[in-house]
Amino acid sequence: MTGWWRDAELLAQLGPALAGLFSDVSPTVIAGPQSRGSLLGPLVAIHLGVGFVELLKNHPSAADSDAWWQVTTPPDYRDRHLRLGARRALLSSGERVLFVDDWVATGAQVEAAHALVELSGATWLGAAVVVDGAERAHIRRKVNLRSLLHIREL
Structure with missing residues (x-):
């Protein structure tokens, strides 16, 4: 999949294509997990004219003095169980959050991101991903998952 980033034309189309999956909503911020969500999320954010919040994995809370929202993934x-977190100053009530990532497999990270957004008081709009490989069907409904491709198409 990392070869997709090498194709400039494809890379230029990913932000608008992922944003287009949720043309029926108006996010105020895009959130994406490190590392590939941190690549794709800003492409969507730029296309929509909104900001981006990176969700860090296993960030040591002692590394800075900021307050953090943190949850543990299934x-x-x-x-693995990962700690997913975001600085509290970057994610708060009143925000309308669209999650962006490259791939959903077990759904653990998207499920944790959903919980983190709810914990912050922000509104979860859904998850826009390149590939839906969700192993648990209920995850699609729970997080409002929409994708450009399904794993069967690869």
């Missing part, structure tokens, strides 16, 4: 595709 087991991910590597059977």
Whole structure:
């Protein structure tokens, strides 16, 4: 998948295409997990004219003095539980959040991101991803998952 980033034409189309999955809503901020969500999320944010919040994995809270929203993921595709977090100053009530990432497999990170947004008091609009490989069907409904491709199409 990282080869997709090398194709300038494809890369230029990803932001508008992912934003187009949610043309029926108006986000005020895009959120994406490090690392590929941090690549794709800003492309969507630029297209929509809104800001971006990076959701960091296993960020050591002792590393800075800012207050953080943090949640723990269910087991991910590597059977790990990760801490997903964002600075509280960057995500607050009144925000309308669209989550962006490259791929959903177990749904652990998108599920945790959804919980983090709810914890912050912001409104979760949905998850725009390149590939839907969700192993648990209920995750699609729970997080309002929309994708450009389904894993069966690859």
